[in-house]
Amino acid sequence: MINASGCIKKGIDVPVTIKDIAKKVGVSTSTVSRALTGRATISEETRKRISQAVEELNYHPNAIARNLANGIARTVCLLIDASEDSGAFSNAFFTNSVFGIEKAVQKCGYDLLITGCFDGKVSKTLDKLILERKTDGIIIPPSLACKSVLDKLIGGHIPFVVLGEPQKQSSLCSWVDINNSQGGMIAAQHLLDNGYERLAFFGGKETDGFVQRRLGGFLECLEANGKNMEEVSFLNDACAAVDILSSGKFDGFVCNDNFAAFEILKAAKALNLDVPNDVGVVTFDNYPIAPYMDPPLSCIDIDTLAQGAEATRILINQINGSHPQQSLISTELIERASSRRVKG
Amino acid sequence: MINASGCIKKGIDVPVTIKDIAKKVGVSTSTVSRALTGRATISEETRKRISQAVEELNYHPNAIARNLANGIARTVCLLIDASEDSGAFSNAFFTNSVFGIEKAVQKCGYDLLITGCFDGKVSKTLDKLILERKTDGIIIPPSLACKSVLDKLIGGHIPFVVLGEPQKQSSLCSWVDINNSQGGMIAAQHLLDNGYERLAFFGGKETDGFVQRRLGGFLECLEANGKNMEEVSFLNDACAAVDILSSGKFDGFVCNDNFAAFEILKAAKALNLDVPNDVGVVTFDNYPIAPYMDPPLSCIDIDTLAQGAEATRILINQINGSHPQQSLISTELIERASSRRVKG
DNA sequence: CTGAAAGCGCTAACAA
DNA sequence: TTGTTAGCGCTTTCAG
Numbered sequence: 001m002i003n004a005s006g007c008i009k010k011g012i013d014v015p016v017t018i019k020d021i022a023k024k025v026g027v028s029t030s031t032v033s034r035a036l037t038g039r040a041t042i043s044e045e046t047r048k049r050i051s052q053a054v055e056e057l058n059y060h061p062n063a064i065a066r067n068l069a070n071g072i073a074r075t076v077c078l079l080i081d082a083s084e085d086s087g088a089f090s091n092a093f094f095t096n097s098v099f100g101i102e103k104a105v106q107k108c109g110y111d112l113l114i115t116g117c118f119d120g121k122v123s124k125t126l127d128k129l130i131l132e133r134k135t136d137g138i139i140i141p142p143s144l145a146c147k148s149v150l151d152k153l154i155g156g157h158i159p160f161v162v163l164g165e166p167q168k169q170s171s172l173c174s175w176v177d178i179n180n181s182q183g184g185m186i187a188a189q190h191l192l193d194n195g196y197e198r199l200a201f202f203g204g205k206e207t208d209g210f211v212q213r214r215l216g217g218f219l220e221c222l223e224a225n226g227k228n229m230e231e232v233s234f235l236n237d238a239c240a241a242v243d244i245l246s247s248g249k250f251d252g253f254v255c256n257d258n259f260a261a262f263e264i265l266k267a268a269k270a271l272n273l274d275v276p277n278d279v280g281v282v283t284f285d286n287y288p289i290a291p292y293m294d295p296p297l298s299c300i301d302i303d304t305l306a307q308g309a310e311a312t313r314i315l316i317n318q319i320n321g322s323h324p325q326q327s328l329i330s331t332e333l334i335e336r337a338s339s340r341r342v343k344g
Numbered sequence: 345m346i347n348a349s350g351c352i353k354k355g356i357d358v359p360v361t362i363k364d365i366a367k368k369v370g371v372s373t374s375t376v377s378r379a380l381t382g383r384a385t386i387s388e389e390t391r392k393r394i395s396q397a398v399e400e401l402n403y404h405p406n407a408i409a410r411n412l413a414n415g416i417a418r419t420v421c422l423l424i425d426a427s428e429d430s431g432a433f434s435n436a437f438f439t440n441s442v443f444g445i446e447k448a449v450q451k452c453g454y455d456l457l458i459t460g461c462f463d464g465k466v467s468k469t470l471d472k473l474i475l476e477r478k479t480d481g482i483i484i485p486p487s488l489a490c491k492s493v494l495d496k497l498i499g500g501h502i503p504f505v506v507l508g509e510p511q512k513q514s515s516l517c518s519w520v521d522i523n524n525s526q527g528g529m530i531a532a533q534h535l536l537d538n539g540y541e542r543l544a545f546f547g548g549k550e551t552d553g554f555v556q557r558r559l560g561g562f563l564e565c566l567e568a569n570g571k572n573m574e575e576v577s578f579l580n581d582a583c584a585a586v587d588i589l590s591s592g593k594f595d596g597f598v599c600n601d602n603f604a605a606f607e608i609l610k611a612a613k614a615l616n617l618d619v620p621n622d623v624g625v626v627t628f629d630n631y632p633i634a635p636y637m638d639p640p641l642s643c644i645d646i647d648t649l650a651q652g653a654e655a656t657r658i659l660i661n662q663i664n665g666s667h668p669q670q671s672l673i674s675t676e677l678i679e680r681a682s683s684r685r686v687k688g
Numbered sequence: 689c690t691g692a693a694a695g696c697g698c699t700a701a702c703a704a
Numbered sequence: 705t706t707g708t709t710a711g712c713g714c715t716t717t718c719a720g
Contacts, residue, residue, distance in 0.1 A: 043690090065715090068713080102460045289633060294610055385706095409712090410698055
């Protein structure tokens, strides 16, 4: 692209480099570099002329060259468990934490890389990311954070943080999780406060760590309120909703997710039980559809956006030399009709 | 890190470079480079010795250096509309296309960058991405693809593809969209085939392009079946579900989303109308909760995973010199109870 | 405060 | 088939 003056037109096609700025201002490239990075002394005079030239030529420093010279990638990588397939990826809550991560990463001047990764190939993927210098730090889901992976990360002094409480604990492993135990506690207390007396925890897989923690908080609350443990029931089969409701043993349910809660709602309707007057329901996760349920569902809201932001904060700190850190994000009760008795 | 032999231990902390391989094998770095890139002639003998050394030292080429030398980023960037906030980002379908994109991008040996971007700042964001050479191509949502942005992209010869049919059409603009018109057609035809005769399109904002296209396909189908246009109704207020149902004018509904469909289901229950015997319902989007609805919802399934993969394919082709391209992804009917009459 | 020169790790003409 | 050399665009000692 040649312009009227016979010179190559610099711009998008032919990039303008630091040399162009130097030439235009009549200084060396190192001076321009100093002015740009800002962490060296420059006369006010030349600094002004340089930034003016930068403006005029619409100069943007080549990030690749800069990163090569600096020996860093200025990039954070979020690993995704691709083996779960529609599990992790189509999960609205996961998506929200991506949003939180992206925002925080951007604010720190880093870029966000996303890499899908199958269970058996974490090690290879990590090699590609770390050894090829594509990233300075890694955010990893708990499902991928098995012992060998953590050992590799820790042994290699790779800054990383797990997006949830990992199975294997270590002070060398950073993680950020939702305070599931607190959530279980809040949900149970809320039902008790509203006059429901015989509570059950419903839904979820007993083997999942976060379910265990939710149940733990739930039980702790009952205990603190002097409730008999026999009045508690943990179920992992959603089909059992009708059974458990018709048994008449319970009048309040803390559900592990919206699906479980929906089953309870349907079962109640089938048994002609009224929600919330006969039975109260609180569920984990504020699904978009929860307010449209009949009745609208009370929820323990999980702030995955904050989780993502916090994970990023910890990770960037670690990249800058800080020690690993662990953190729990508080949950919040969103009260709707499903847990608010109108009569009696 | 000094090992027993008094030498610096190369590995994760001290990277092993192409020089180390060259030294170990006793060849020049260019020979090693040639062996690695594979697009030059090398004697079988040295190639073997090199790949052996690569293996032994666990060498991984520095991607930054490689990209600088090649003048490319080997990165594709997905722009996210951050102004929609919980809109785009907590959208399960968006998430699925990210998955599709990531998989395809990885297969092509590219990395995926994700950047949130506010409506007013697209141009600045693009400058950062393009002029700083952070990415070779861009995938952009239709909400961000206004005229000025498209002009900038096209004028700058930046490979890009829009994740949906943009308002402003141009053969220079690549896009991949769901075939919404076809979806509307399939949904309507399905209801007609199942004996529903007076159809309405329900839900969605009349101003959204994809809603218009769905409605267009819907209407086209009615016309092809000799149906009177007066029997068609387009509504954008979900609260009107009870009104429209109690009017008795319609016995079949094509809903724009699961929320609209859920409103119809609730209204029918309130009016003591039976779904599917009195009223048939088909909705766009196969939400995870659709099969659990009462009755389970028939859906027009939107393959956003395929959409993401196709967008990537087109983008990478363009990076490699191909022309812009447009593409429509077929929809699929998932038949469930909500549109299947049991009696007469 | 500024410039010259070397270097980040890799690739690619050009010669041999 | 291979080595030499220069260079990608930027940063950073080291002198001045």
